[in-house]
Amino acid sequence: MFEEAQYFAPVAANDDGTVEVQLAASHPGFADPVYRARRNAIAALAVGYVPGTPIPTAEYTEQEHEVWAIVSRELALKHRKYATAEYQRAVTRLGLPGDRIPQLQEVGDLLEPLTGFRYIPAAGLVPLRDFYGVLADGLFHSTQYIRHHSTPLYTPEPDVIHEVIGHANALASDRYAALYRLAGQAARRVESDEALEFVSKVFWFTLEFGVMTDDGELRAYGAGILSSYGEIEEFRGMDIRPLDLAAMGTTHYDITKYQDVLFRADSLAHLEDVVGGFWESCDDEAVLRLIAEGRQG
Ligand SMILES: [Fe+2]
DSSP states (O other), X not given: OOOHHHHSXXXXXXXXXXXXXXXXXXXXXXXXXXXXXXXXXXXXXXXXXXXXXXXXXXXXXXXXHHHHHHHHHHHXXXXXXXXXXXXXXXXXXXXXXXXXXXXXXXXXXXXXXXHSOEEEEOSSOOOHHHHHHGGGGTEEEEOOOOOOTTOTTOOSSOOHIIIIIIIIHHHTSHHHHHHHHHHHHHHHHOOSHHHHHHHXXXXXXXXXXXXXXXXXXXXXXXXXXXXXXXXXXXXXXXXXXXXXXXXXXXXXXXXXXXXXXXXXXXXXXXXXXXXXXXXXXXXXXXHHHHHXXXXXX
Protein backbone atom coordinates (compact mmCIF):
# COMPACT_ATOMS: atom_id res chain seq x y z
CA MET A 1 0.00 0.00 0.00
CA PHE A 2 1.52 3.30 -1.02
CA GLU A 3 0.85 5.88 1.65
CA GLU A 4 2.28 9.06 0.24
CA ALA A 5 -1.23 10.54 0.01
CA GLN A 6 -1.29 10.78 3.80
CA TYR A 7 2.07 12.51 3.80
CA PHE A 8 0.80 15.68 2.14
CA ALA A 9 -2.02 17.81 3.53
CA PRO A 10 -4.96 17.71 1.08
CA VAL A 11 -5.47 20.90 -0.91
CA ALA A 12 -8.99 21.97 -1.94
CA ALA A 13 -9.48 24.56 -4.71
CA ASN A 14 -12.80 26.35 -4.18
CA ASP A 15 -15.07 27.66 -6.94
CA ASP A 16 -14.33 31.26 -5.94
CA GLY A 17 -10.62 30.78 -6.74
CA THR A 18 -9.47 30.44 -3.15
CA VAL A 19 -7.37 27.47 -2.07
CA GLU A 20 -7.55 25.72 1.26
CA VAL A 21 -4.83 23.48 2.71
CA GLN A 22 -6.42 21.00 5.10
CA LEU A 23 -3.89 20.53 7.90
CA ALA A 24 -4.41 17.67 10.32
CA ALA A 25 -5.26 18.59 13.91
CA SER A 26 -1.85 17.23 14.96
CA HIS A 27 0.02 19.63 12.64
CA PRO A 28 2.13 22.20 14.57
CA GLY A 29 0.46 25.04 12.63
CA PHE A 30 -3.13 23.76 12.90
CA ALA A 31 -4.29 26.29 15.51
CA ASP A 32 -2.36 29.25 14.05
CA PRO A 33 -4.67 31.28 11.74
CA VAL A 34 -1.79 33.37 10.39
CA TYR A 35 0.13 30.24 9.37
CA ARG A 36 -3.02 28.69 7.86
CA ALA A 37 -3.56 31.79 5.73
CA ARG A 38 0.09 31.67 4.60
CA ARG A 39 -0.25 28.03 3.61
CA ASN A 40 -3.40 28.78 1.60
CA ALA A 41 -1.74 31.72 -0.18
CA ILE A 42 1.39 29.70 -1.05
CA ALA A 43 -0.68 26.73 -2.29
CA ALA A 44 -2.69 29.13 -4.48
CA LEU A 45 0.55 30.15 -6.23
CA ALA A 46 1.16 26.54 -7.28
CA VAL A 47 -2.48 25.93 -8.26
CA GLY A 48 -2.33 29.00 -10.51
CA TYR A 49 1.09 28.18 -11.96
CA VAL A 50 1.29 27.98 -15.74
CA PRO A 51 4.07 25.61 -16.92
CA GLY A 52 6.76 27.32 -18.91
CA THR A 53 6.30 30.68 -17.16
CA PRO A 54 8.44 32.03 -14.30
CA ILE A 55 7.54 30.55 -10.92
CA PRO A 56 5.48 32.99 -8.83
CA THR A 57 7.45 34.52 -5.97
CA ALA A 58 6.40 33.47 -2.48
CA GLU A 59 6.68 36.51 -0.21
CA TYR A 60 8.14 34.87 2.88
CA THR A 61 8.03 36.58 6.27
CA GLU A 62 11.11 37.34 8.38
CA GLN A 63 10.02 34.57 10.73
CA GLU A 64 9.95 32.09 7.84
CA HIS A 65 13.42 33.14 6.64
CA GLU A 66 14.63 32.70 10.22
CA VAL A 67 13.35 29.10 10.28
CA TRP A 68 15.33 28.41 7.10
CA ALA A 69 18.47 30.02 8.59
CA ILE A 70 18.26 27.94 11.79
CA VAL A 71 17.68 24.64 10.01
CA SER A 72 20.27 25.36 7.29
CA ARG A 73 22.92 26.06 9.91
CA GLU A 74 22.14 22.95 11.95
CA LEU A 75 21.97 20.64 8.95
CA ALA A 76 25.22 21.98 7.46
CA LEU A 77 27.03 20.95 10.66
CA LYS A 78 25.56 17.45 10.48
CA HIS A 79 26.24 17.05 6.76
CA ARG A 80 29.98 17.24 7.40
CA LYS A 81 29.75 14.11 9.48
CA TYR A 82 26.87 12.19 7.93
CA ALA A 83 26.52 13.15 4.24
CA THR A 84 28.42 11.45 1.42
CA ALA A 85 31.39 13.27 -0.08
CA GLU A 86 29.49 13.50 -3.39
CA TYR A 87 26.58 15.30 -1.67
CA GLN A 88 28.95 17.64 0.18
CA ARG A 89 30.66 18.58 -3.08
CA ALA A 90 27.26 19.24 -4.64
CA VAL A 91 26.32 21.55 -1.73
CA THR A 92 29.40 23.65 -2.46
CA ARG A 93 28.68 23.56 -6.18
CA LEU A 94 25.07 24.76 -5.81
CA GLY A 95 25.76 27.48 -3.25
CA LEU A 96 22.29 27.89 -1.75
CA PRO A 97 21.77 30.91 0.52
CA GLY A 98 21.98 30.05 4.22
CA ASP A 99 20.23 33.11 5.63
CA ARG A 100 16.97 33.18 3.65
CA ILE A 101 14.62 30.86 1.77
CA PRO A 102 15.53 30.84 -1.91
CA GLN A 103 12.69 31.15 -4.39
CA LEU A 104 12.05 28.01 -6.47
CA GLN A 105 12.80 30.05 -9.60
CA GLU A 106 16.19 30.87 -8.15
CA VAL A 107 16.85 27.22 -7.25
CA GLY A 108 16.22 26.24 -10.88
CA ASP A 109 18.42 29.10 -12.11
CA LEU A 110 21.28 27.76 -9.96
CA LEU A 111 20.72 24.11 -10.89
CA GLU A 112 20.08 24.34 -14.61
CA PRO A 113 23.62 25.30 -15.67
CA LEU A 114 24.96 22.44 -13.51
CA THR A 115 22.75 19.45 -14.32
CA GLY A 116 19.84 20.81 -16.37
CA PHE A 117 17.26 20.45 -13.58
CA ARG A 118 14.54 23.04 -12.92
CA TYR A 119 11.97 23.24 -10.15
CA ILE A 120 8.21 23.50 -10.62
CA PRO A 121 5.81 24.39 -7.79
CA ALA A 122 3.44 21.81 -6.29
CA ALA A 123 0.58 22.69 -3.94
CA GLY A 124 0.65 19.25 -2.32
CA LEU A 125 0.58 15.68 -3.50
CA VAL A 126 1.42 15.22 -7.18
CA PRO A 127 0.18 11.96 -8.78
CA LEU A 128 3.03 9.42 -8.87
CA ARG A 129 3.25 9.16 -12.64
CA ASP A 130 3.59 12.94 -13.03
CA PHE A 131 5.92 13.41 -10.09
CA TYR A 132 8.37 10.74 -11.26
CA GLY A 133 7.76 11.02 -15.01
CA VAL A 134 8.91 14.63 -15.35
CA LEU A 135 12.22 13.80 -13.66
CA ALA A 136 13.12 12.37 -17.08
CA ASP A 137 12.74 15.93 -18.46
CA GLY A 138 14.86 17.44 -15.69
CA LEU A 139 11.87 18.84 -13.78
CA PHE A 140 11.34 18.49 -10.04
CA HIS A 141 7.96 19.13 -8.39
CA SER A 142 8.48 21.01 -5.15
CA THR A 143 6.35 22.38 -2.35
CA GLN A 144 7.02 26.04 -1.55
CA TYR A 145 5.79 26.42 2.04
CA ILE A 146 7.94 26.14 5.13
CA ARG A 147 7.23 24.31 8.40
CA HIS A 148 5.67 26.08 11.39
CA HIS A 149 8.06 28.34 13.30
CA SER A 150 7.21 26.70 16.65
CA THR A 151 9.03 23.52 15.58
CA PRO A 152 11.90 24.58 13.31
CA LEU A 153 13.59 21.19 13.50
CA TYR A 154 10.46 19.13 12.78
CA THR A 155 7.95 18.88 9.97
CA PRO A 156 5.26 16.24 9.45
CA GLU A 157 5.26 16.85 5.68
CA PRO A 158 7.81 17.66 2.97
CA ASP A 159 8.39 21.43 3.01
CA VAL A 160 10.74 23.70 1.06
CA ILE A 161 13.60 22.75 3.40
CA HIS A 162 13.21 19.10 2.46
CA GLU A 163 12.72 19.84 -1.24
CA VAL A 164 15.64 22.23 -1.57
CA ILE A 165 18.23 21.29 1.08
CA GLY A 166 17.52 17.59 0.57
CA HIS A 167 16.82 17.31 -3.15
CA ALA A 168 18.29 20.39 -4.87
CA ASN A 169 21.70 19.83 -3.30
CA ALA A 170 21.63 16.23 -4.54
CA LEU A 171 20.43 17.38 -7.97
CA ALA A 172 23.52 19.58 -8.22
CA SER A 173 25.62 16.39 -8.51
CA ASP A 174 25.94 15.07 -12.07
CA ARG A 175 25.88 11.48 -10.84
CA TYR A 176 22.87 11.81 -8.52
CA ALA A 177 21.00 13.91 -11.10
CA ALA A 178 21.55 11.14 -13.66
CA LEU A 179 19.91 8.67 -11.25
CA TYR A 180 16.89 10.98 -10.80
CA ARG A 181 16.50 11.13 -14.58
CA LEU A 182 16.71 7.36 -14.88
CA ALA A 183 14.00 6.99 -12.22
CA GLY A 184 11.83 9.30 -14.33
CA GLN A 185 12.45 7.26 -17.47
CA ALA A 186 11.53 4.06 -15.61
CA ALA A 187 8.30 5.63 -14.28
CA ARG A 188 7.34 6.56 -17.84
CA ARG A 189 8.27 3.16 -19.27
CA VAL A 190 6.35 0.89 -16.91
CA GLU A 191 2.64 0.59 -17.59
CA SER A 192 0.93 -1.01 -14.61
CA ASP A 193 0.29 0.83 -11.35
CA GLU A 194 1.94 -2.07 -9.56
CA ALA A 195 5.17 -1.63 -11.50
CA LEU A 196 5.06 2.14 -11.01
CA GLU A 197 4.70 1.67 -7.28
CA PHE A 198 7.71 -0.66 -7.29
CA VAL A 199 9.81 1.92 -9.17
CA SER A 200 8.72 4.60 -6.68
CA LYS A 201 9.60 2.44 -3.70
CA VAL A 202 13.08 1.85 -5.07
CA PHE A 203 13.32 5.66 -5.33
CA TRP A 204 12.11 5.96 -1.72
CA PHE A 205 14.75 3.59 -0.36
CA THR A 206 17.55 5.17 -2.41
CA LEU A 207 17.20 8.82 -3.41
CA GLU A 208 14.95 9.59 -0.39
CA PHE A 209 16.38 7.32 2.31
CA GLY A 210 19.50 5.76 0.86
CA VAL A 211 22.77 5.25 2.72
CA MET A 212 26.12 3.98 1.50
CA THR A 213 29.59 3.10 2.58
CA ASP A 214 31.60 6.19 1.81
CA ASP A 215 35.22 6.63 2.83
CA GLY A 216 34.88 3.73 5.27
CA GLU A 217 31.82 5.15 7.05
CA LEU A 218 28.07 4.75 6.71
CA ARG A 219 26.85 8.01 5.19
CA ALA A 220 23.55 9.21 3.79
CA TYR A 221 22.77 10.46 0.30
CA GLY A 222 18.95 10.28 0.55
CA ALA A 223 17.16 13.64 0.66
CA GLY A 224 14.77 12.50 3.40
CA ILE A 225 17.61 11.78 5.82
CA LEU A 226 19.78 14.74 4.84
CA SER A 227 16.93 17.23 5.38
CA SER A 228 15.81 15.79 8.74
CA TYR A 229 17.51 17.13 11.84
CA GLY A 230 16.35 14.16 13.92
CA GLU A 231 16.70 11.36 11.41
CA ILE A 232 20.25 12.26 10.41
CA GLU A 233 21.43 11.48 13.95
CA GLU A 234 19.58 8.16 14.05
CA PHE A 235 20.14 6.42 10.73
CA ARG A 236 23.34 4.64 11.70
CA GLY A 237 21.43 2.77 14.38
CA MET A 238 18.69 1.52 12.07
CA ASP A 239 18.29 -1.95 10.53
CA ILE A 240 20.80 -1.57 7.67
CA ARG A 241 20.39 -4.12 4.87
CA PRO A 242 22.38 -4.71 1.68
CA LEU A 243 21.12 -2.99 -1.48
CA ASP A 244 18.50 -5.33 -2.95
CA LEU A 245 15.99 -4.30 -5.63
CA ALA A 246 13.40 -6.97 -4.84
CA ALA A 247 13.48 -6.12 -1.14
CA MET A 248 13.36 -2.34 -1.64
CA GLY A 249 10.47 -2.53 -4.06
CA THR A 250 8.37 -4.71 -1.76
CA THR A 251 9.31 -3.54 1.75
CA HIS A 252 6.50 -1.75 3.55
CA TYR A 253 7.31 1.66 4.95
CA ASP A 254 5.52 4.09 7.20
CA ILE A 255 6.15 7.69 6.17
CA THR A 256 4.94 9.03 9.50
CA LYS A 257 7.87 7.52 11.43
CA TYR A 258 11.64 7.44 11.10
CA GLN A 259 12.66 4.85 8.52
CA ASP A 260 13.81 1.85 10.53
CA VAL A 261 14.87 -0.30 7.57
CA LEU A 262 17.50 1.23 5.30
CA PHE A 263 19.42 -0.18 2.35
CA ARG A 264 23.15 0.35 2.02
CA ALA A 265 25.06 0.57 -1.25
CA ASP A 266 28.75 -0.38 -1.15
CA SER A 267 29.64 2.74 -3.13
CA LEU A 268 28.17 5.24 -5.56
CA ALA A 269 29.32 3.04 -8.46
CA HIS A 270 27.47 0.11 -6.86
CA LEU A 271 24.30 2.22 -6.58
CA GLU A 272 24.63 3.29 -10.21
CA ASP A 273 25.14 -0.32 -11.35
CA VAL A 274 22.28 -1.87 -9.42
CA VAL A 275 19.65 0.86 -9.18
CA GLY A 276 20.64 2.99 -12.17
CA GLY A 277 20.89 -0.17 -14.27
CA PHE A 278 17.44 -1.27 -13.13
CA TRP A 279 15.75 2.06 -13.89
CA GLU A 280 17.55 2.29 -17.22
CA SER A 281 16.00 -0.85 -18.64
CA CYS A 282 13.18 -2.16 -16.41
CA ASP A 283 9.81 -3.01 -17.88
CA ASP A 284 6.62 -4.43 -16.37
CA GLU A 285 7.77 -8.01 -16.82
CA ALA A 286 11.09 -7.43 -15.06
CA VAL A 287 9.30 -5.70 -12.19
CA LEU A 288 6.80 -8.55 -11.81
CA ARG A 289 9.70 -11.02 -11.51
CA LEU A 290 11.28 -8.86 -8.80
CA ILE A 291 7.96 -8.58 -6.95
CA ALA A 292 7.67 -12.39 -6.95
CA GLU A 293 11.25 -12.64 -5.71
CA GLY A 294 10.62 -10.04 -3.01
CA ARG A 295 7.56 -11.90 -1.73
CA GLN A 296 9.56 -15.13 -1.43
CA GLY A 297 12.53 -13.49 0.27
FE1 LIG B 1 11.42 14.02 -1.15
